[in-house]
Amino acid sequence: MLRLLRKLLPFGFYTGFDSDNSSGEFSEANHKCPEMLDLEPHQSNKTEKHNGETEIQENGIKRHRTSLPAPMFSRSDFSVWSILKKCIGLELSKITMPIVFNEPLSFLQRITEYMEHIYLINKACSHTDPLERMQAVAAFAVSAVASQWERTGKPFNPLLGETYELTREDLGFRFISEQVSHHPPISAFYSEGLNKDFIFHGSIYPKLKFWGKSIEAEPRGTITLELLKHSEAYTWTNPTCCVHNVIIGKLWLEQYGVVEIINHSTGDKCVLNFKPCGLFGKELHRVEGYIQDKNRKKLCVIYGKWTECLWCTDPTTYETYKKNEKRGSEPKKKSSEEDLKSENDEADDMPEVQDSVQFIPGSKLLWRINCRPPNSSQMYNFTSFAVSLNELEKGMEAILAPTDCRLRPDIRNMENGNMDVASREKERLEEKQRAARKERAKDEVEWHTRWFHQGTNPYTGTGDWLYSGGYFDRNFSDCPDIY
Numbered sequence: 511m512l513r514l515l516r517k518l519l520p521f522g523f524y525t526g527f528d529s530d531n532s533s534g535e536f537s538e539a540n541h542k543c544p545e546m547l548d549l550e551p552h553q554s555n556k557t558e559k560h561n562g563e564t565e566i567q568e569n570g571i572k573r574h575r576t577s578l579p580a581p582m583f584s585r586s587d588f589s590v591w592s593i594l595k596k597c598i599g600l601e602l603s604k605i606t607m608p609i610v611f612n613e614p615l616s617f618l619q620r621i622t623e624y625m626e627h628i629y630l631i632n633k634a635c636s637h638t639d640p641l642e643r644m645q646a647v648a649a650f651a652v653s654a655v656a657s658q659w660e661r662t663g664k665p666f667n668p669l670l671g672e673t674y675e676l677t678r679e680d681l682g683f684r685f686i687s688e689q690v691s692h693h694p695p696i697s698a699f700y701s702e703g704l705n706k707d708f709i710f711h712g713s714i715y716p717k718l719k720f721w722g723k724s725i726e727a728e729p730r731g732t733i734t735l736e737l738l739k740h741s742e743a744y745t746w747t748n749p750t751c752c753v754h755n756v757i758i759g760k761l762w763l764e765q766y767g768v769v770e771i772i773n774h775s776t777g778d779k780c781v782l783n784f785k786p787c788g789l790f791g792k793e794l795h796r797v798e799g800y801i802q803d804k805n806r807k808k809l810c811v812i813y814g815k816w817t818e819c820l821w822c823t824d825p826t827t828y829e830t831y832k833k834n835e836k837r838g839s840e841p842k843k844k845s846s847e848e849d850l851k852s853e854n855d856e857a858d859d860m861p862e863v864q865d866s867v868q869f870i871p872g873s874k875l876l877w878r879i880n881c882r883p884p885n886s887s888q889m890y891n892f893t894s895f896a897v898s899l900n901e902l903e904k905g906m907e908a909i910l911a912p913t914d915c916r917l918r919p920d921i922r923n924m925e926n927g928n929m930d931v932a933s934r935e936k937e938r939l940e941e942k943q944r945a946a947r948k949e950r951a952k953d954e955v956e957w958h959t960r961w962f963h964q965g966t967n968p969y970t971g972t973g974d975w976l977y978s979g980g981y982f983d984r985n986f987s988d989c990p991d992i993y
Contacts, residue, residue, distance in 0.1 A: 580927025613663030614925035616915040618674040627653035649877035662761040698975035713975040777804025821873040
């Protein structure tokens with residue numbers, strides 16, 4: 511059993527940086543590495559054959575796959591307008607979209623990508639200063655949306671009762687999620703450190719709307735991070751995500767809105783403003799904010815881009831820099847200036863990429879985006895972490911819950927490039943779900959979630975879905991047949 515359990519661990523490339531040892535500017539133009547990054551320095555990258563089958567490292571950690579089985583299917587011959595033109599101003603969760611506009615991951619797997627930068631949680635746990643802990647948590651909150659950059663494909667809507675689990679011994683966590691409601695669609699998740707140092711949980715209800723030229727996703731629901739060693743709990747909600755040019759032109763994505771991260775133990779608060787692009791594109795992807803104590807005294811200022819990196823500095827230094835910038839005495843930027851867009855350009859057009867984040871002397875780097883694999887554009891712009899999420903190895907079926915995303919035939923066929931089969935399977939699964947719902951209504955039987963239950967968030971007092979426990983005991987005898 512232990513050998514089979516280890517097959518669930520998608521070991522492999524993880525491109526987290528040690529932010530404390532990094533400096534200088536970082537440009538959006540160089541986020542894709544010319545070649546894959548290796549594992550962290552303390553991990554050996556030498557490999558050997560084991561039983562003539564899988565290539566493993568000397569330390570026993572198996573490398574994970576670095577590409578998908580088939581390249582991304584072209585969307586150039588398909589028009590979404592014929593579907594969306596009847597949906598302006600409506601909620602999109604009930605609209606069936608052609609599979610070509612999907613990416614081969616379930617929304618539950620997309621949620622799991624929060625854990626890509628878990629090293630930031632580990633840093634927060636290790637800091638003795640509450641300000642440094644808040645800085646690390648703020649960086650983690652920003653990093654959680656970074657993988658969405660250029661990800662214009664729609665993840666599959668999870669079926670009611672669908673689950674996804676992930677255990678990463680190399681990164682020190684395990685994760686479980688469940689689709690707890692279909693209308694409205696609500697996904698609940700729970701993660702814990704294998705060293706019992708943190709708990710990360712929440713529920714997400716993505717409200718989607720179509721506004722003529724763009725699709726907006728408002729991520730309702732509370733996210734909670736508990737640092738057990740420090741007896742601290744942080745809560746926040748994600749910014750709004752918007753995909754532009756869904757009718758014609760190049761698709762592009764932005765995040766906007768104010769995110770408030772609250773430390774319920776100390777009263778400290780971090781306020782992050784994800785700035786909208788605006789008419790000229792100058793604010794595209796920019797994040798600015800501050801951390802204040804319970805008396806509303808500003809302790810530090812945070813700035814950067816959610817697509818690049820995040821810095822922090824003291825408020826006095828930041829204000830002085832801004833004043834000098836307005837007076838025209840700003841130091842010459844290392845990167846060349848980009849021409850501003852014409853005033854006649856429409857806001858929905860793809861804005862020109864502006865200059866890199868300008869480093870303010872004395873700032874500390876909190877986080878830097880991971881490099882993506884060189885073939886990322888042919889893999890739905892997945893990060894290396896995302897590429898690993900749907901891999902299914904021999905023997906995993908024996909220990910996975912029968913409701914796990916990896917077993918969904920429509921996602922599996924799309925990943926393998928079998929688009930016609932994937933489309934038929936998607937229709938079959940949706941019809942099976944509708945038939946099951948009608949049968950429950952006929953028999954007056956209520957749906958019961960398996961791993962989560964409705965309750966109250968102990969820190970915000972608002973409604974939430976809480977983990978009931980027991981998943982990793984692996985008693986799946988009463989799981990529903992959804993595939």
